[in-house]
Amino acid sequence: MAQIAFLGTGLLGGAFAEAAATRGDSVKAWNRTPDKAQALARFGVQPAATPADAVRGAARVHLVLKDDAVVEEVIAAARAALSPDAVIVDHTTTLPALTVQRAQRLAGEGIKYLHCPVFMGPPAARKALGSMLACGPRALFESVQGELAKMTGKIEYLGERTDLAAVHKLFGNAMIVGVSAVMADILTIAQASNVPGEDAVRLLGLLDLNAMVAGRGANMAKGNFTPTFELSMARKDVRLMLEACGDRPLAALPGIAARMDQLIAAGHGARDPAVLAIDAVQRP
Known part of the structure; x- marks a missing residue:
């Protein structure tokens, strides 16, 4: 049973966390509005008080956030508690140029990062339908491909150029x-x-x-x-x-x-x- 974290549990992030817990994963979730994470407890999701609390011990950290600025803020808040082998899977819709900068910086810091935005709403996320895009190091993608495939009806790997999924x-x-x-x-x-x-x-x-x-x-x-x-x-x-x-x-x-x-x-x-x-x- 994988231990994973979801940072950002709005409509889409909450649906992803719910589906993961239903599949049997051990899920922690954080949201800036605590009530949104706490509402997922009935599905077996453990609410966390901070991003760091959510990611501690997680093999995968899924980001479902508003924009680049929030992604940067939340990664910084979680950074100290990330496991060395943890993979950050960022589902946020972001600016391509900033995505490249973030991917390069995190790689330089030894942090594993994939950008994987999606085309799906909450009902599709709960049923693992819709589509997911992915880009980043091929070996890193392949290491989590099977788990990502459980989240979506179709996953399209676009290659190692780190802004392609954003574009x-x-x-x-x-x-x-x-x-x-x-x-x-x-x-x-x-x-x-x-x-x-x-x-x-x-x-x-x-x-x-x-x-x-x-x-x-x-x-x-x-x-x-x-x-x-x-x-x-x-x-x-x-x-x-x-x-x-x-x-x-x-x-x-x-x-x-x-x-x-x-x-x-x-x-x-x-x-x-x-x-x-x-x-x-x-x-x-």
């Missing part, structure tokens, strides 16, 4: 936030047009979004803007969307319209709307 997590979260923003605007068009939002969502089932990412997305990444639909026509359609919404607040479409206007003014109106990515994919 890929931002890719995924950008898609989630972007889809949410565009969905909000679609629902606004529906509201303004006296159409039930459920009908708007149902219409989207006719679109193969995965194929759009695989096809149009791949063309964008290659810088291929050969038109199947012209940017100037797409801008006209966005104008219609904006006019349909009137003065209702919108999350994404006004910014898209402004960027389209810039590109059309620069002479790209006859190219595919994929040209929205031109500044991101131009080759030196």
Whole structure:
């Protein structure tokens, strides 16, 4: 039975700790708000008063925290009590550049560190579903791979470059936030047009979004803007969307319209709307 620690027991961290205890691990947990750690006692999780108390004797220390600053603060608080062979597994969504600095510094101090952000919510964490990304020294990853696999439906090792999991997590979260923003605007068009939002969502089932990412997305990444639909026509359609919404607040479409206007003014109106990515994919 492994002894592990969870530092940060909000919605996701608490679900991870609960699942680990249910699987039979010996789990200690700390949270800045003590009640959140204490609420896990009914699952067999032992609440700890400090990060150091939580990590003492743990083979793995899982961080599920807010941001880079909190990660640094909590590691510093736990540092003195870490076992020499303990592995820190950081699930926090962090800035890639700071993740590299942290990984390099900790390696220099002899501390074992992997960055393993996840795409899952609390229900998925309790059922070991969703996806986990991982990067860091291969041998270190392989030493804990079996235990990490118990936490998730899929684990993707991205290699030894220590910022890759952080970067890929931002890719995924950008898609989630972007889809949410565009969905909000679609629902606004529906509201303004006296159409039930459920009908708007149902219409989207006719679109193969995965194929759009695989096809149009791949063309964008290659810088291929050969038109199947012209940017100037797409801008006209966005104008219609904006006019349909009137003065209702919108999350994404006004910014898209402004960027389209810039590109059309620069002479790209006859190219595919994929040209929205031109500044991101131009080759030196």
